[in-house]
Amino acid sequence: MDGESVRLLIEAAKKARERAYAPYSRFYVGAAALGEDGVIYAGCNVENSSYGLSCCAERNAIFRGVAAGCRKFEAVAIVGSADDTMPCGACRQVMAEFGVSYVVATRADGAYRVLALEDLLPFAFTLQEETE
Template identity: 50%
Template sequence: MVDTNLVDLAIEASQKAYVPYSHFPVGAALKTKDGQIFTGCNIENASFGLTNCGERTAIFKAVSEGHTEFAELAVYGTTEDPISPCGACRQVMAEFFEPTLPVTLIAKSGATVVMTVEELLPYSFTDLK
């Protein structure tokens, strides 16, 4: 079941994106297991390698506040089909989320697809500590 509040918060977060180069705003909303929500947007930089995606912004905000147990993530992009997270975001999800954590991917039309972290990145780098 799609959490419509998370969807709305991800869309709202995309409106805060700093995207002067790509003009491609992305927003994310991450719910912790205790119900707190962290949002994030993509933040670009003229040195493109220093750009941070919305998904990672939300995850890093939560982790930096001491949260490491997560329930669900929603990601919105201005795409025709539900947005697909980049490889870096998928690997960060694999680092901090359980493999079965649901990730709702949202298109600009509002269409959604729900996938698990494991479905998004079946051969992640994990347990290398």
């Protein structure tokens, strides 16, 4: 990933974070997914009083892209209020499903790390297509 792509993803994730709905945890997260179509899809976390119905920013960003017709993503950037805001296990599996190669994890001080998804989820579940 080049530096300009990382910068654009982080900026989009920061803007999305401003729209997060997190009245219970007060942990506001924004994410931005770079689709193979070159479009950046942003999402924020959305909580619900029934916690299991909440959805993380990373999945919201990817699902937004999927709804627009994108099926593969190069990278996802995450911006939260904690140092090294990382994707949860469910988000990592969704990223694997849609071919995400890199995760840009930001820190509260603005520093970031670019991590390979395979390092974050080394044995991802994948559908094995039948071959004849």
